[in-house]
Amino acid sequence: MITVLGSGAFGTALAISLASNGPVTLWSRDKAQVQRMQAEGANTRRLPGVSLPAQLNVTADLPPMSPGSICLLSVPTQKLRDLLIEHGRALAHCHLVACCKGVERVTGYGPTRIIAELVPTATAAILTGPSFAHDIARGLPTALTLACKDAVVAQSLQTALTTPNLRIYRTTDATGAELGGALKNVVAVACGVVIGAGLGESARAALMTRGFAELSRMAVALGAEQETLAGLSGFGDLVLTCTSEQSRNYAFGMSLGRNKCFDTSITVEGAATAQAVSEKARKMQIEMPITDVVVALIDGKLRVSQAMDMLLSRPLKEE
Numbered sequence: 001m002i003t004v005l006g007s008g009a010f011g012t013a014l015a016i017s018l019a020s021n022g023p024v025t026l027w028s029r030d031k032a033q034v035q036r037m038q039a040e041g042a043n044t045r046r047l048p049g050v051s052l053p054a055q056l057n058v059t060a061d062l063p064p065m066s067p068g069s070i071c072l073l074s075v076p077t078q079k080l081r082d083l084l085i086e087h088g089r090a091l092a093h094c095h096l097v098a099c100c101k102g103v104e105r106v107t108g109y110g111p112t113r114i115i116a117e118l119v120p121t122a123t124a125a126i127l128t129g130p131s132f133a134h135d136i137a138r139g140l141p142t143a144l145t146l147a148c149k150d151a152v153v154a155q156s157l158q159t160a161l162t163t164p165n166l167r168i169y170r171t172t173d174a175t176g177a178e179l180g181g182a183l184k185n186v187v188a189v190a191c192g193v194v195i196g197a198g199l200g201e202s203a204r205a206a207l208m209t210r211g212f213a214e215l216s217r218m219a220v221a222l223g224a225e226q227e228t229l230a231g232l233s234g235f236g237d238l239v240l241t242c243t244s245e246q247s248r249n250y251a252f253g254m255s256l257g258r259n260k261c262f263d264t265s266i267t268v269e270g271a272a273t274a275q276a277v278s279e280k281a282r283k284m285q286i287e288m289p290i291t292d293v294v295v296a297l298i299d300g301k302l303r304v305s306q307a308m309d310m311l312l313s314r315p316l317k318e319e
C-alpha cells in the first residue's frame with residue numbers, strides 16, 4: 001500500500017495514477033477538505049475536472065506505517081519541515097519520497113536533506129521531472145526520475161511507482177535530481193518575465209540556455225552530476241516549465257513582466273528558492289546573475305528594463 005501525504009494538485013494526481021496499480025491512501029491535514037473530496041469524488045479545489053478512482057482512499061487520519069512502507073510527501077518544499085516535525089515519528093522506518101521541487105529558504109536545504117535531518121531512520125528519495133499534475137491525473141504519458149542514494153531502494157521504488165502512464169527512470173544522484181528540479185523553477189520565472197514583458201521568444205531561448213548553464217554551475221559545485229542535470233529532472237523539466245503557461249512559476253513570471261498582481265495563495269516554488277540559492281551562491285562565490293535578477297524583481301528592487309540592461313551589459317565572454 002502506498003500513502004501520499006498532501007492532497008494538493010501533485011499529490012492527488014500521483015495518487016490517481018498509482019491507484020491503477022492497487023490501493024492508495026491520500027492523506028490531507030484538512031478534515032473538511034477530505035469530506036468534500038469524498039462527497040464529490042474529486043479534488044475540486046486543487047485538481048478540478050478529474051474523478052478520484054475507487055481504489056483511492058482519502059483520509060485525514062494518518063494510517064499506521066509498517067517498516068519499509070512507501071510514503072510520498074507532496075507538499076511545497078517550504079512546508080516539508082512542518083509536515084515532518086508533526087508526523088515524522090509515524091514515518092520513522094518508511095521510504096519517504098519527496099515530491100517537491102525547491103530549496104528551503106531558511107536553511108538552503110533540498111527536500112532529501114530535510115528528510116534526513118528530521119527523520120534520520122527513514123530512507124530519503126525524490127520523485128521529480130517534467131510533469132503537470134493535470135497531465136498525470138488525466139492518464140497522459142509522463143516520464144519522471146526517481147532518485148535515491150541507496151541503489152537497491154531506488155530500484156524497488158522505481159518498480160513500485162511505475163504505472164501505465166508514469167514511466168520512471170532511476171538514479172542514485174539525489175543531489176542532481178533535486179537541484180535540477182528546484183533551480184529550473186527560478187529560470188521559469190525569468191522566462192515568464194521575458195514573455196510577459198514582450199521581449200520575445202529569442203530572448204527566452206537565450207535565457208533558458210544561459211539559465212541551464214547557471215543552474216548547472218551551482219548544482220555541480222554542490223555535488224550534482226552533469227549527466228543528471230541533462231536528464232528529465234533538469235533539462236527536461238526546464239523545457240516544460242519555461243514554455244508552458246500551465247506552469248505556475250512561468251505564470252508568476254509573466255505577471256511580474258506585465259507588472260500585474262499574482263494570487264499569493266498559489267504555490268510558486270521558484271520565488272523562495274531564488275532567494276535561498278542567491279544567498280548560497282554569494283557565499284560560495286558562484287555567479288548566478290539570472291537568479292539574482294529574479295530575486296531583485298520579486299523584491300521590487302529592479303524594473304524589468306533595468307534587469308535586462310544588467311544581464312545584457314555583463315562582460316562579454318566565451319560561451
Ligand SMILES: NC(=O)C1=CN([C@@H]2O[C@H](COP(=O)(O)OP(=O)(O)OC[C@H]3O[C@@H](n4cnc5c(N)ncnc54)[C@H](OP(=O)(O)O)[C@@H]3O)[C@@H](O)[C@H]2O)C=CC1
Nearest residue numbers: 007008009010029030075076079082083100101132133267
Ligand atoms: N502541480 C504540479 O503540476 C506539480 C507540482 N510539483 C511539486 O509538488 C509540490 C506540491 O505542489 P502542488 O501539489 O502543486 O501544490 P498545491 O498548492 O496544489 O498543494 C499544496 C498542498 O500541500 C498541503 N500542505 C501545505 N502545508 C502542509 C503541511 N504542513 N502539512 C500537510 N499538508 C500541507 C496543502 O494543504 P492545505 O490545502 O491544507 O493547505 C495542499 O494540499 C511542489 O513542490 C511542486 O513544485 C511537481 C510537479 C508537478
Ligand SMILES: O=C(CO)COP(=O)(O)O
Nearest residue numbers: 129130131132247248249
Ligand atoms: O514542476 C512542474 C512541472 O514539471 C510544475 O511547475 P509549476 O510548479 O511551475 O506549476
